[in-house]
Amino acid sequence: MGHGGGGVMSAELVDHVFAPAFGGPLLAGLGDSAVLELGGARLAFSTDSFVVRPLFFPGGSIADLAVNGTVNDLAMSGARAAYLSCGFILEEGLELPVLGRLAEALGAAARAAGVEVATGDTKVVEAGHGDGLYINTAGIGLVPAGVDLRPQRVVPGDVVIVSGAIGLHGVAIMSVREGLEFGACVVSDCAPLGGLVEAMLAVTPDLHVLRDPTRGGLAAALNEIAGAAGVGVVVQERQVPVPPPVAGACAMLGLDPFYVANEGKLVAFVPREHAEAVLAAMRAHPLGAEAAVIGEAVEAHPGMVVARTGLGGTRVIDLPLGEQLPRIC
Amino acid sequence: MKYLEEFQNPELARRLLDDIRATVTRPWALMEVCGGQTHTIIRHGIDQLLPDEVELIHGPGCPVCVTPLEVIDKALEIASRPEVLFCSFGDMLRVPGTDRDLFRVRAEGGDVRVVYSPLDALRLAQQNPGREVVFFGIGFETTAPPNAMTVYQAKKLGIRNFSMLVSHVRVPPAIEAIMRSPDCRVQGFLAAGHVCSVMGVGEYPELAERHRVPIVVTGFEPLDILEGVRRAVRQLECGAHTVENAYPRAVRPEGNPAAQAMLADVFEVTDRAWRGIGVIPDSGWRLSERYREFDAEQRFAVGGIQTREPAACRAGEVLQGLLKPHECEAFGTTCTPRTPLGATMVSSEGACAAYYLYRRLDLPQVRIAAPAGVEASSVV
Numbered sequence: 001m002g003h004g005g006g007g008v009m010s011a012e013l014v015d016h017v018f019a020p021a022f023g024g025p026l027l028a029g030l031g032d033s034a035v036l037e038l039g040g041a042r043l044a045f046s047t048d049s050f051v052v053r054p055l056f057f058p059g060g061s062i063a064d065l066a067v068n069g070t071v072n073d074l075a076m077s078g079a080r081a082a083y084l085s086c087g088f089i090l091e092e093g094l095e096l097p098v099l100g101r102l103a104e105a106l107g108a109a110a111r112a113a114g115v116e117v118a119t120g121d122t123k124v125v126e127a128g129h130g131d132g133l134y135i136n137t138a139g140i141g142l143v144p145a146g147v148d149l150r151p152q153r154v155v156p157g158d159v160v161i162v163s164g165a166i167g168l169h170g171v172a173i174m175s176v177r178e179g180l181e182f183g184a185c186v187v188s189d190c191a192p193l194g195g196l197v198e199a200m201l202a203v204t205p206d207l208h209v210l211r212d213p214t215r216g217g218l219a220a221a222l223n224e225i226a227g228a229a230g231v232g233v234v235v236q237e238r239q240v241p242v243p244p245p246v247a248g249a250c251a252m253l254g255l256d257p258f259y260v261a262n263e264g265k266l267v268a269f270v271p272r273e274h275a276e277a278v279l280a281a282m283r284a285h286p287l288g289a290e291a292a293v294i295g296e297a298v299e300a301h302p303g304m305v306v307a308r309t310g311l312g313g314t315r316v317i318d319l320p321l322g323e324q325l326p327r328i329c
Numbered sequence: 330m331k332y333l334e335e336f337q338n339p340e341l342a343r344r345l346l347d348d349i350r351a352t353v354t355r356p357w358a359l360m361e362v363c364g365g366q367t368h369t370i371i372r373h374g375i376d377q378l379l380p381d382e383v384e385l386i387h388g389p390g391c392p393v394c395v396t397p398l399e400v401i402d403k404a405l406e407i408a409s410r411p412e413v414l415f416c417s418f419g420d421m422l423r424v425p426g427t428d429r430d431l432f433r434v435r436a437e438g439g440d441v442r443v444v445y446s447p448l449d450a451l452r453l454a455q456q457n458p459g460r461e462v463v464f465f466g467i468g469f470e471t472t473a474p475p476n477a478m479t480v481y482q483a484k485k486l487g488i489r490n491f492s493m494l495v496s497h498v499r500v501p502p503a504i505e506a507i508m509r510s511p512d513c514r515v516q517g518f519l520a521a522g523h524v525c526s527v528m529g530v531g532e533y534p535e536l537a538e539r540h541r542v543p544i545v546v547t548g549f550e551p552l553d554i555l556e557g558v559r560r561a562v563r564q565l566e567c568g569a570h571t572v573e574n575a576y577p578r579a580v581r582p583e584g585n586p587a588a589q590a591m592l593a594d595v596f597e598v599t600d601r602a603w604r605g606i607g608v609i610p611d612s613g614w615r616l617s618e619r620y621r622e623f624d625a626e627q628r629f630a631v632g633g634i635q636t637r638e639p640a641a642c643r644a645g646e647v648l649q650g651l652l653k654p655h656e657c658e659a660f661g662t663t664c665t666p667r668t669p670l671g672a673t674m675v676s677s678e679g680a681c682a683a684y685y686l687y688r689r690l691d692l693p694q695v696r697i698a699a700p701a702g703v704e705a706s707s708v709v
C-alpha cells in the first residue's frame with residue numbers, strides 16, 4: 001500500500017519500474033501532466049485513477065474526485081481542461097442507484113469545471129475483486145502561449161504561495177472511513193482549480209511552477225519541486241493555514257497536516273516581483289480567498305524542505321515514505 | 330484550537346526560555362521519558378533553543394520501540410495464519426521483526442488491519458464469527474486501560490473468537506532501572522503526563538526520594554515541555570528532589586481510579602523484556618488468570634521463536650539515553666525509515682525517527698541516504 005501513498009515508495013516504482021520500461025523524453029519531467037506539441041498547439045495531457053473509500057464523503061464523492069483530480073493535474077500545467085475520458089471498473093453487486101448517483105455527480109462536476117466527457121469505457125469485475133467501483137479519467141487541454149510551468153524554472157528567491165487551508169480532504173475521508181469524529185465536521189476541499197489558475201496567469205504568465213498537493217500533501221509537493229529544481233525551500237510553519245479541526249484531528253492521531261491529502265488546493269512558486277499581485281488575484285477568487293505566502297526558495301540545502309517553527313527552531317520536512325500511520329498513543 | 334495553539338505560543342515560550350536561562354548556573358541532564366515528548370522537542374527545535382547547560386536525554390517511553398523482537402515475531406507468525414484477522418495500531422506495521430514486518434505479512438496475503446481502538450477489533454470479532462480476531466495489545470499505562478476494557482467486554486459478551494497478544498509495559502520500573510544503571514547521567518525526569526493521567530503521581534515520590542532526582546509530570550506541547558524543564562532546573566539549582574505536577578489540566582494526583590480498577594481486574598504485574606534493554610522486574614502486565622483464555626500466545630502456541638537482532642542496531646543504548654541517535658554509525662546510512670534496523674527508526678515516537686525526520690539538516694554527515702531501489706522490496 002505504501003507504494004501508492006504518493007511518497008518515496010511511489011517515486012521508487014515510477015523511477016525504477018515504469019520510467020525505464022516506457023522510456024521517452026516526455027516522461028522525464030514526471031509532472032502531473034505532460035505538455036505535448038501537436039499540430040502547432042501545446043496540449044496538456046493527464047490521467048489519474050481513483051480508488052477512494054468510501055464512495056461518498058463530506059464535500060463530494062469519488063466521481064467529483066475523478067473529474068477534479070484530472071482537471072487539476074491539467075491546470076498545474078496552466079491548461080484549462082477541455083475534454084475528459086472516463087473509465088469505470090465496477091464490482092459485481094454494486095447497486096445501480098449508487099452508480100446512477102455517481103454518474104450524475106460526475107456529470108455535474110464536469111459541467112462545473114467547464115469540461116466535456118468525450119469518451120468512456122466500462123468493465124465489471126467479480127464480486128470481491130474491487131471496492132465497489134474504481135474510476136479512471138484522462139484529460140486534455142490547451143496550454144496558453146507564453147505559459148511554461150516546470151519545477152526547473154524555480155530559482156532561489158521565488159515566493160511560495162498556498163491557495164488556502166490544507167488537510168481538509170484527508171481528514172474528511174478519515175472521519176467517514178474510520179468512523180472518527182473530531183468535534184467539528186470537516187468537509188473535503190474537492191474543487192476544480194482551472195479558474196483560479198487562469199486568474200493567476202492573468203496577472204502574469206511568468207509563474208514558475210504550480211503543483212496540487214494531493215497524495216502526500218504539502219510536504220510531498222514541496223519536496224518534489226525542491227528536488228526537481230535543485231533549490232532549497234524554507235517554510236514558515238505558522239504561516240501555513242491549518243484549520244483548527246484539521247490540527248485537532250492530526251494531533252489526536254499523531255499525523256502531520258503537511259502530509260495530509262488535499263483535492264482543491266495548489267502551491268505556486270512565483271517570481272518575487274509578481275508575488276504580491278498574484279496573491280491579490282488569488283484572494284479575489286473564491287477558491288483562493290485564504291491564499292497565503294508560506295515561504296521561499298533558497299540556495300541553501302538544495303533538494304530539501306525546511307520549516308521554521310513557531311518557536312524559532314528548524315525542522316526538515318521530508319518526502320513521506322508511504323502512507324502516514326496513526327500512532328498508538 | 331484550545332489546548333493546541335495556546336500551548337505553542339512563541340511569546341510565552343520566549344518568556345519560559347528567558348526564565349530557564351536566568352535560573353541555570355551549571356550543566357544539568359534531564360530525561361524526557363516519553364517518545365511523544367521527544368518528538369515535540371525535536372520537531373519544534375526546543376533542544377536548540379535551550380541554554381547549553383540544559384541537556385535533554387531521550388528516554389525509553391516509546392511503546393512501539395520497546396516491544397521485544399520475540400513478541401513482534403510472534404505477532405508476525407499469528408498474523409500469517411489464514412484463519413486470523415490481525416488488528417493493530419498503525420505504527421506497529423513498519424516495525425521490523427527478525428525477517429519481515431506486518432506490512433510484508435499483509436502483502437503476502439495475511440489479513441492485517443489497522444484499527445483506531447481495541448474495541449474496533451472486538452467489533453470485527455463479532456462481525457466475523459468464523460475468524461480468529463487477534464488484537465496486538467502493546468503500550469504503557471495509557472493504552473493498557475482501554476485494552477483491559479476490551480478483554481473485559483469480550484468475556485462479558487462471551488466472544489470466543491477474540492484474543493489479545495499482550496506486551497504492556499510500566500514506566501516507574503523503567504525509571505528505576507535507568508537510575509540503577511552505572512552509566513546513568515540523568516539528574517531529573519520529565520515524567521509522561523498521559524501515563525500519570527491514568528496512574529496518578531503516587532508511584533513517583535519514593536523514586537524521587539530514593540534516587541534524589543526531581544520528577545516533573547509534563548505534557549506534550551512545546552510550552553508544556555518548557556515548563557517541565559523550567560521546574561526541573563529550578564529544583565536542581567536549589568538541591569530539591571520532589572515530584573511536581575506541571576500538567577494539572579490532565580493529571581489529578583490520584584489519576585483515574587476507574588481505569589486503575591480495570592487494569593487490576595484484567596491484568597497482573599509481571600517481569601517484562603524491553604527491546605534493546607532486557608528484562609526489567611515488575612515492568613509489565615499480562616492477562617490475569619481470570620482472563621487467560623484471551624491470551625493469543627496461548628491460543629496460538631507460538632513458542633520456540635528464534636529471534637535475530639541486527640548486530641549494528643544500537644537502539645537499546647538510544648532508549649536508555651546512553652547514545653544520541655546520530656551517534657550510531659548506522660544512522661542515516663544502513664538504517665533509515667525505508668530500511669530500519671530497529672523500531673526506533675520507524676516508530677512515530679522513536680528518537681531515531683525524530684532525528685532522521687526533523688534534524689538531518691543539522692547533521693550533515695548523515696544527510697539523506699539515497700533511497701533504496703525497489704529491488705529491496707519484491708512485493709507491492
